[in-house]
Amino acid sequence: MKMQFDIAGGDFSAAGGASSEVKKTLKQLNIPPATIRRIAVALYEAEVNVVAHAYSGVMSVEISPTNIWVQIADKGPGIPNIDKAMEEGFSTASDHVRQMGFGAGMGLPNIKKNTDSMELKSVPGEGTTLEITVNFN
Template sequence: MLPRHGIVLEFSLIGGDFDSAGEASSKIKRTLQQLGVRPEIIRRIAISAYEAEMNVIIHAYRGVIRAEIFSDRTELCVEDEGPGIRDVDLAMQEGYSTAPDHIREMGFGAGMGLPNMARCTDTLDIQTTPGIGTKLSMIINH
């Protein structure tokens, strides 16, 4: 049973640190499993967290991912210091990516991050300032 006040998990992310890529989202997923959250909900949260985590690692200098797990929902907040998103509407299109070639050669940067987050969340809010950074707020209802 999840506590009403929620459980908070927070992880620092470093841009370009592909060795640690996926660790934060894996720890969030593991915690959700231990708490007995339904597998289909865990899948949506894990995908959203992973995509957001990878966007920070691929595009930003640094960032933080925070998961607040409540009995009825999980809230994910990801804030980064980076280039920001110049055109959110364009970035929401499947396949659009600003990832450089060396990132794509590693198998990342396919342009599915934001579309996957939108598909897996009940609420997605994007606040971005070019040259400053981006804040993503996501809610996934249980």
Template sequence: MKEMTYEFPIEGGDFIKAGHASSNVKKILNQLSLDPAIIRRIAVAMYEAEVNVVAHAYRGTMKVFISPAAIRVRVEDEGPGIPDIEKAMQEGYSTASDKVREMGFGAGMGLSNIKKNTDKLEIQSKINQGTVIEMITRIKSKGA
């Protein structure tokens, strides 16, 4: 199997559509007859990264690279950036607005959910420019 690449746009502030890109990718992964538990891990990580763009950034893209060994997801956004990544990684820490929280977003669990469900996570952020998150989930991880 060659590496397959998919790209989806993400619109900042559009909570109704949030999850759309992740759902599309999950449908693609379902067709590859991978272990459903692995697909769910990837789905959680993608969804959280997508919601972060919707909640905090102006716009972004989700790129998904599928190879036989791993799924790599790269989410890039134009946005305010993350001033303190270490703090943002702490469960419960969130800068989401009240309106966003009322919808059940902004629990401060997004990045820790991503960390728990990926085998490798890299975050690069520039203030007033944007954030790039790259995450890798191995397909043949232990227990698969």
């Protein structure tokens, strides 16, 4: 099963919409709640990253009988130093974003913790692509 969602940069009011749709689908497929939770956490963080940092993004989802694969590709400033971005507590979020309770530098670590594989690629000045997989068993 394939799904695709557009994510608008800067639009916090819609943040979480795509993650929520994927969660509903996984529930209908009777995926165990603990697995759905891991996927929901990872996708929400990825979605918020696009909203907080990029201009626009696309979330592509493929659900197989054994796992879920998700790619979140954005057009945006990119990440100059991925190792630094992966550090817990490191964030480049604006003051406005931090006041909303985002930008704690926990997003990418949360994605890493809740997925079975995670690949992050970025071209500064062009954008960032994140690919994650979560196994169902």
